[in-house]
Amino acid sequence: MIPLQSHAGEVHLSDFKNQLILLSFGYTHCPDVCPATLLHVSQALNLLSIAERKKVQAIFFSVDPQRDTPELLNKYVQYFHNDMIAVNAEGLNYSRFLKAFNIESQQLSDDPNYEISHTSYLFLLGDDAKVLDIMGHETAAKFIAEAIRKHLKD
């Protein structure tokens, strides 16, 4: 499995056995869509019972490994929810991970404050990182929670 870097060290999606993974893509310099997506994810987690929440791991993957260090990413997602983790990947691992989820990502300028255009879907993954559900970033917390509950039953 593709090695990812979190502030606590290397992780792989396969580390989260017996848990669904709620995977989102974005970057910390994104002012509007990414905070909104993470807000919906965190609200969805809060709609779950404690038992349900233990069975889900929310992961934020940065499409901006140049500026988003694992430490920065951790602080960023902790703002939204304590249970979230954030990761990045570099080089070949980065492109392989994006490819695995059909994520397109494009740096829009050479400005130091460059923006990144990227696929903003939210993925619900089951065993072996199998894609169980794909949701648009604007999906309300209620529907994200429903999708999680539905797949926890299976």
Added chain:
Amino acid sequence: MKKPCFIILVLMLSVLPSLSVYAGDLVIEEAWVRMPPPVAETAAAYMTLTNKGDKLIMVESIDSEAAAKVEFHQMSMSNGMMHMAEMKDVRLDAGESLVFKAGSNHLMMIDLKDTLKAGDKVSLQLTTKDGSKYQIHAAVRDMRVQKHEHHH
């Protein structure tokens, strides 16, 4: 006779809602800033601009002491991919409104000077090509705060 009228006028002006500014033909309403995580260097601002006059208004610039740069950004989605582009030419025809809102076109505040906290008021200055200047006061909102439902 003139003095009481003047005092009444000043009192009336002082209770105008601080989020809506009418200094010329451009009306700016519902301005707010999405509180970013404290580590973030950018924040999004939102507002509605309306041209209440009968002539074209062209925006020259927008600035804030809270950030190194402020820009208007267009946002569009295609095939699940979001595309952003700076709007270099922001203009409003007579009667036209431009809405900058969450999940859509928005303002980007770049290189924040200080951490923004909920309840802070951010000042922005919008200048139009005819030289008019508009002061905008946008409240910082912590979007994590939910409206409480009462359980008894």
